[in-house]
Amino acid sequence: MADPLSAASFLDALRGEGLHVVEVGDWRHHNRNTKGPWGPVNGVMIHHTATKGAERTVDICRTGYSGLPGPLCHGVIAKDGTVYLVGYGRANHAGLGDDDVLRAVIAETALPADDEASVDGNRHFYGFECENLGDGQDPWPAEQLLAIERVAAALCRRHGWTERSVIGHLEWQPGKPDPRGFTMASMRDRVRARLGTKAPATQPLPAPRRPIVDLSQLVAAARRDPAATGTPVTYAGTRTVEAALVDEGLLARQRLDGHFGRDTITAYAAWQRRLGYTGSAADGIPGRASLTRLGDKHGFQVVA
Structure with missing residues (x-):
């Protein structure tokens, strides 16, 4: 359990892990804080977007849509590994989830099955939407999976969390399928291995080709x-x-x-x-x- 990082520390943590980060508009002050509390934060939640195309995905995640205003996450992880920051603070990404899952995340123990929706996850989790159709056929490029690993490790490292503080939306809210196409167990294994290194990567990923x-x-x-x-x-x-x-x-x-x-x-x-x-x-x-x-x-x- 921890206070949320400042926007500057959040950005520094991501870049310190070697990520290519793009700041979108006034992301530092784009949030839903007027609708409820932000923090304490307890972990990192990973989603897929069910959209195609980085530009369209970033636009949707920043602005939201009818019935669900943006931001819909803090960062969008595109297929080329770029992380687009679209908001900071309370974001409409997690929704209501299982209080037993939250307790397990806080204790960093094995997750129970999510079978109820009673706790406000938008308050407790950093959220990252990953560009993918979520149909089980759309591929997850190596660059994107590496970026997810680095994002999760960056925040765990900064807060002193283990890989057990990283969960998928499907592990939080009953009926949610995301992320689909890789397992969260395999991603936590990757995060654990990265956290086992003595220091973050000093060489950033090559900047993806920009439009x-x-x-x-x-x-x-x-x-x-x-x-x-x-x-x-x-x-x-x-x-x-x-x-x-x-x-x-x-x-x-x-x-x-x-x-x-x-x-x-x-x-x-x-x-x-x-x-x-x-x-x-x-x-x-x-x-x-x-x-x-x-x-x-x-x-x-x-x-x-």
Whole structure:
């Protein structure tokens, strides 16, 4: 049993274990703390998302959906091993679970069968959603399984927990199937072995290949006049930029449609002003410096 780590310590623990971490928007202050307590924390819970595609998965886990507002976890673990931080504090990931399971996690003993839902798990667990369809056929790449191992070990190491503080959603709440495709027993074995090392890995995992945004094409698209034809300007790679502007609170989510039109230009101009640009330098036409700053923060790469 422990107080939750500060957001800074949480991030430091993950990076200290060699993980490639992407911070999404204002993740440090995105939570459901107004709906109930956050802490004491007792363990780490692993889920699968039943979704496909890192960008879509991160968006859903950050914002939630009808009837279940986000964040739906603290971090999303993509298939390439990248960890996207989408919230911190109370998150809608665990729901009600078995009080006997919680007592076993606290005591770090073998888990009993989960046969009731009476305890608020959102209060007691760090939650990580892993990109996978959960159909038993969708593969779990080695990079993703290694990232799950490192995430769990990072938090156990920081709190002084053993691998028995790591559980799956299916071990907490009756009827839940996740994660499906590997066993939590095998993952706890991996975490135990990692915790047996004298120190965290000092060499981080190679940064996964990031989505690429072509600056020249983006500029050409932005300089077209969408009013001339009455339709938005379309640019194939813009959704990545639009998603970043949405996360920055500069673009309405309903404009996340793959077009670089007037609304996106206006939002990008606001991003330029946020960086300190004024006048013609904040006209909504992307420049290398401002686009690189956006890409570094939101996980895409800029090429000429």
